[in-house]
Amino acid sequence: MNKCLELFLTFAKIGTFTFGGGYSMLPMIQREIVEHKKWATNEEIVNYYAIGQCTPGVIAVNTATFIGSKIAGIPGGIIATLGVVTPSIVIIMIIANILNLFLENIFIEKALSGIRATVCALMIYSIWGMLKKSIKDILCVGLLICAIIATLFLKISPVYISIFGISLGVIYCLCKKEKTK
Amino acid sequence: MKLLLLLYFEFFKIGLFSIGGGLATIPFLQELSVKYGWFSQELFADMIAISESTPGPIGVNMATYVGYHTAGIPGGIISTLGLISPSIIVILLIARLLTHFKENKYVQSIFYILRPLATGLVISATVQILKIALFIPNAQSFITALKVKELILFFTMLIAIFSLKKNPIFYIIAGAVIGIFIL
Numbered sequence: 001m002n003k004c005l006e007l008f009l010t011f012a013k014i015g016t017f018t019f020g021g022g023y024s025m026l027p028m029i030q031r032e033i034v035e036h037k038k039w040a041t042n043e044e045i046v047n048y049y050a051i052g053q054c055t056p057g058v059i060a061v062n063t064a065t066f067i068g069s070k071i072a073g074i075p076g077g078i079i080a081t082l083g084v085v086t087p088s089i090v091i092i093m094i095i096a097n098i099l100n101l102f103l104e105n106i107f108i109e110k111a112l113s114g115i116r117a118t119v120c121a122l123m124i125y126s127i128w129g130m131l132k133k134s135i136k137d138i139l140c141v142g143l144l145i146c147a148i149i150a151t152l153f154l155k156i157s158p159v160y161i162s163i164f165g166i167s168l169g170v171i172y173c174l175c176k177k178e179k180t181k
Numbered sequence: 182m183k184l185l186l187l188l189y190f191e192f193f194k195i196g197l198f199s200i201g202g203g204l205a206t207i208p209f210l211q212e213l214s215v216k217y218g219w220f221s222q223e224l225f226a227d228m229i230a231i232s233e234s235t236p237g238p239i240g241v242n243m244a245t246y247v248g249y250h251t252a253g254i255p256g257g258i259i260s261t262l263g264l265i266s267p268s269i270i271v272i273l274l275i276a277r278l279l280t281h282f283k284e285n286k287y288v289q290s291i292f293y294i295l296r297p298l299a300t301g302l303v304i305s306a307t308v309q310i311l312k313i314a315l316f317i318p319n320a321q322s323f324i325t326a327l328k329v330k331e332l333i334l335f336f337t338m339l340i341a342i343f344s345l346k347k348n349p350i351f352y353i354i355a356g357a358v359i360g361i362f363i364l
Contacts, residue, residue: 015237019350025238051282054292055275057196057268058206058240065272077273085245085261088237092245093257095231107361114360116226116314117331118352121338122233123307126204128343130303134296143294147301151208155215158208158302162198165298169291176290 003072004079010037011064011083018060025060029067039071060084184252185259192244192263199240200295206240206264208302210247211309219251222313229310234350240264330364 010032018025026049033039040048045063052062061081068080102108135141143165150156191213199205207229214220220228228250232242241261248260275282282288312318315335320326338352 017236018238019234019236019348051275052272054200054282054288055268055271056198056200057265057271058199058238060238061241061265061268062272065269066276069273069276074273077276078269081265081269085237085241085265088235088241089245089257089261091235091237092231092242093249093254095235096246096249096257099227099231110364111357111360112227112230113314113331113364114334114356114358115230115353116223116310117335117360118338118356119226119230119233120307120311120314121335121342122349122352123204123229123303123310124339125342127300127303127307130204130296130300134300136293140293140297143297144301144304147298148305151302151305152308157212159194159198161298161302162200162295165295166291169294170287172294173287173290177286 004075006037007068007071007076007080008083008086011068011080012086014064015060015084015087025063029063033067040067044070185255188248188252188256188260189263192248192260193266195244196264196267200299204239204303204306205299206243208306210243211306213247220247222309224250226310226314230353230356234353334359334363 014025014028014032018028026045029045030042034042034045045067048063048066049059052059052066055062061084064080064084065077069077072079099108131144135144147161150161151158195206195209199209211222211225214222214225228243228246229239232239232246235242241264244260244264245257249257252259315328315331316326317328318326334356338356342352
C-alpha cells in the first residue's frame, strides 16, 4: 500500500514539473526513478521509452505504466499512470475556467492571436523533427503524401489510416521474409 | 451520461490509434471538432498552445481540455481516463510478454510504414490550424485573405525557433506579448 502511495506521489511530481511530455520528460524520470528511488536503471528507462513509442497512446503514460507495473504489479501500473495524469487534469481545468472568463477581453483576444501564429511555427518545428525520423526512402515519401491527401482532401478518418498502416506493415514484413527465403 | 460515455469511447479510440506520442493525438482531436462540433477550430489552436505551455504530456492535457469544455469536470476526467485506458491495457500485456518487443521484425515493419503516415496526419492537422491562424475565412481573393501581421509574426517565430531552440513556453509567452502590442 505504501509503495503504491509512493508511486502515485513520485509520478504526480513528474507530471507537475515536465512541460510538453514525450522526450522533455526523460530527464525528470531519470532523476526521480533512477537516481532518487532507484526503481530502474538508465538502460531500462531507455528501453521503456523505446517500447512506449511503438505502442498506442501517449509516451509518458506508457512509460509510467511500465515502471509502475515493474515496481508493484498491475495495481502499480495503474496507480503510476493515474499519478502522472492527475496534475494535468487539475491544472488544465483551472486554466480552462480562467480563460473562459476572459475570452471576451480585447487584450486576451490579441494575445491569443499572437499565440496561434506562434503555435503554427512550433508545430512546423515538430513536423521537421518527425520528418527527419520517419522518412527513410522513397516509399516513405509516397506514404507521407498519401496520408496528407487522404486526410486533407478525401477527409478520411485518421483511425482508418492507422489501421491501414498497421496492416500494410504486416504485409510488408511477410513480403520481406518471402524474399530472404 | 450519454455524452460522458461517448467521450470515453472517442478518447479510448484516440488512445488506441494515436501512436508515437506528442502531436500524434492532434489529427484525431481535430476530427472530433469536425464530427461533433464540440469545440471550434480557433479554440483548438488555443488548446494546443495551453497544452504545450502547461505541465504534463500534451496528449493528456488536450484530452482534459476537450473533455472539460464539452462536459465539465466529469468530462475532463472521463476523457483523460479514456485516453489512458488502452495504454494501461497494452503496456501491462507487453510488460509480461516480452522485453524484445522493439526488435520484433513485425513491429519494426509496422513502424517503418506507420511513422510517415503519422507525420502526414500531423501535417494535415497543421494546415487546418494555419488556415485559421494566418488567413481570414471566406475572403474574396487570396491577397485580402492574408492576415499580414500574423504572417510576419509566424515567420519571425519560425526563424527564432529553428535557430534558438528554446523551450516552447518561451515562444508562446513571447507570442502573447507581441500579440497584445502589435495585433
